Amino acid sequence: MANVLIVGAGISGLVAACYAAKAGHQVKVLSYGQGALTVAGGIIDLYGYDQNGNLVTDPLEHIATLPKPHPYALVGTKRVEEAIEAFKELTASQNYIYVGDGHHNQKVPTAIGSFKPSCLIPPSVESDAIFERPKIVVVGFELLKDYYPKLIAKNLQHFFGDKKEVSIKQVMLHWPSGRNYRDVSALDIARELETDLGRLNFVEQLKGACGPDTALIIPPVLGERPELSASIQKDLEQRLNTKLVEVSSIPPSVTGLRLDKLLRNACFSLGVDIVEKAQVIGFTSQADEVANLEANKVPTASKVCRTLITGGFGHTHEYKADAVIVATGGFFSSGLVTQMGRMYEPIFGLEIKVPEDQKDWSHQYLFCGKPQPFASYGVAVNENLQPVDPTGEVVLSNVQFIGRSLQGYDFCFEKSGNGVAITTAYHAVKQLDEILAQTKALSDSLF
Numbered sequence: 001m002a003n004v005l006i007v008g009a010g011i012s013g014l015v016a017a018c019y020a021a022k023a024g025h026q027v028k029v030l031s032y033g034q035g036a037l038t039v040a041g042g043i044i045d046l047y048g049y050d051q052n053g054n055l056v057t058d059p060l061e062h063i064a065t066l067p068k069p070h071p072y073a074l075v076g077t078k079r080v081e082e083a084i085e086a087f088k089e090l091t092a093s094q095n096y097i098y099v100g101d102g103h104h105n106q107k108v109p110t111a112i113g114s115f116k117p118s119c120l121i122p123p124s125v126e127s128d129a130i131f132e133r134p135k136i137v138v139v140g141f142e143l144l145k146d147y148y149p150k151l152i153a154k155n156l157q158h159f160f161g162d163k164k165e166v167s168i169k170q171v172m173l174h175w176p177s178g179r180n181y182r183d184v185s186a187l188d189i190a191r192e193l194e195t196d197l198g199r200l201n202f203v204e205q206l207k208g209a210c211g212p213d214t215a216l217i218i219p220p221v222l223g224e225r226p227e228l229s230a231s232i233q234k235d236l237e238q239r240l241n242t243k244l245v246e247v248s249s250i251p252p253s254v255t256g257l258r259l260d261k262l263l264r265n266a267c268f269s270l271g272v273d274i275v276e277k278a279q280v281i282g283f284t285s286q287a288d289e290v291a292n293l294e295a296n297k298v299p300t301a302s303k304v305c306r307t308l309i310t311g312g313f314g315h316t317h318e319y320k321a322d323a324v325i326v327a328t329g330g331f332f333s334s335g336l337v338t339q340m341g342r343m344y345e346p347i348f349g350l351e352i353k354v355p356e357d358q359k360d361w362s363h364q365y366l367f368c369g370k371p372q373p374f375a376s377y378g379v380a381v382n383e384n385l386q387p388v389d390p391t392g393e394v395v396l397s398n399v400q401f402i403g404r405s406l407q408g409y410d411f412c413f414e415k416s417g418n419g420v421a422i423t424t425a426y427h428a429v430k431q432l433d434e435i436l437a438q439t440k441a442l443s444d445s446l447f
């Protein structure tokens with residue numbers, strides 16, 4: 001059993017923590033904030049669009065054609081398939097079912113009335129009813145911020161033309177605190193729909209507006225707690241005799257927060273220790289120890305990370321590590337940092353290869369229909385996800401990188417963000433025994 005430290009509590013860190021704990025390791029997660037699940041949908045995109053922007057019909061088949069250093073190419077298609085199954089098993093064990101597989105992109109409705117491709121989705125965003133039923137009713141909630149039923153209805157009507165009747169129904173949920181206090185978010189309504197009164201209110205106001213020929217489109221409000229979501233949906237659908245479809249996300253992302261909650265519950269039941277507000281600011285390595293012992297004998301090749309140092313609130317703390325999995329995300333979460341002409345990974349001080357002229361980091365127009373170069377800058381790793389230098393030499397033997405901080409893919413253009421996160425998390429844990437053996441051999445050779 002090894003002492004495994006995971007840095008970051010986004011999807012990749014939490015998923016890796018669950019798998020490492022299941023594999024029998026002692027696992028601690030160090031994190032100073034929540035990851036992108038708070039704003040991003042809790043749906044697992046595997047691969048939506050190819051480099052020319054064409055929709056990919058069979059993601060797994062397409063993944064097999066990708067060149068290195070794309071993370072999928074480094075871990076191999078078989079690992080991607082295994083990771084999908086492992087993720088479905090993990091989430092089902094917490095009473096939240098993901099439907100879909102790696103061979104099909106499903107059409108997920110968005111908050112602007114379009115459809116985006118994604119592979120693994122909760123049943124609440126399954127859109128079959130929108131295509132199969134003749135009528136669509138878009139439900140709006142009074143006071144709900146950043147959700148525009150008229151826009152959704154307009155775009156859906158445009159999409160379906162005369163083939164469907166699209167109408168809008170506004171629900172006035174009783175919301176005393178929201179009226180004079182603050183904006184109402186989807187999370188507030190999701191919490192209200194966990195109550196009997198909230199559901200009664202919803203049903204009473206919609207019962208004349210829908211039926212078995214209707215698909216009712218709603219913001220993501222079918223409960224905050226993942227384990228309640230399916231039963232809330234079933235209850236409302238039975239009472240309204242209709243089909244409810246959640247749009248994928250509006251921030252704060254309720255579907256993302258459901259997954260976040262689920263993964264934290266799973267970590268808790270597997271004995272993972274999550275240390276919050278712990279910002280990792282540095283590390284000590286075996287090279288430092290050797291340097292202290294014999295001033296002139298500093299190894300030039302692979303280092304071994306001994307401890308991670310957290311800082312903040314006026315004091316530092318050191319955590320011992322046999323292995324470290326770094327899941328610190330990209331620019332959004334500070335896993336990657338940029339300065340004029342430079343990009344680096346801040347914990348281990350790894351330089352990220354970028355073009356000298358910053359103008360070459362991006363296309364002039366953000367939405368130019370091409371992958372943006374800067375989006376795929378990140379930490380260079382080998383097939384074990386260990387960081388490597390420009391010659392391909394491993395620079396930290398017992399450290400692996402997973403998720404968004406990796407180089408070689410543009411999650412936003414491809415639609416592959418959470419797919420890469422769960423796959424690399426799974427692969428990192430599968431490679432742990434090899435990493436630990438390599439590190440032991442390296443340590444033995446140094447002393």
Ligand SMILES: Cc1cc2nc3c(=O)[nH]c(=O)nc-3n(C[C@H](O)[C@H](O)[C@H](O)COP(=O)(O)OP(=O)(O)OC[C@H]3O[C@@H](n4cnc5c(N)ncnc54)[C@H](O)[C@@H]3O)c2cc1C
Pocket residue numbers: 007008009010011012013030031032033034035036037039040041042043044045046248278279280281327328329330332333334335347402403404405411415416417418419421
């Ligand atoms: C707006 C938006 C919408 C998206 N929608 C989708 C979608 O619908 N489907 C999809 O598949 N993907 C989507 N993505 C992409 C997906 O969210 C990311 O690919 C995924 O979150 C990456 O997960 P991660 O765990 O690698 O990083 P993050 O989720 O960014 O987590 C990083 C974690 O590391 C912590 N951290 C960072 N530095 C340190 C440090 N020094 N010490 C301690 N902790 C640290 C952070 O606080 C955080 O907890 C979306 C992304 C965005 C931004």
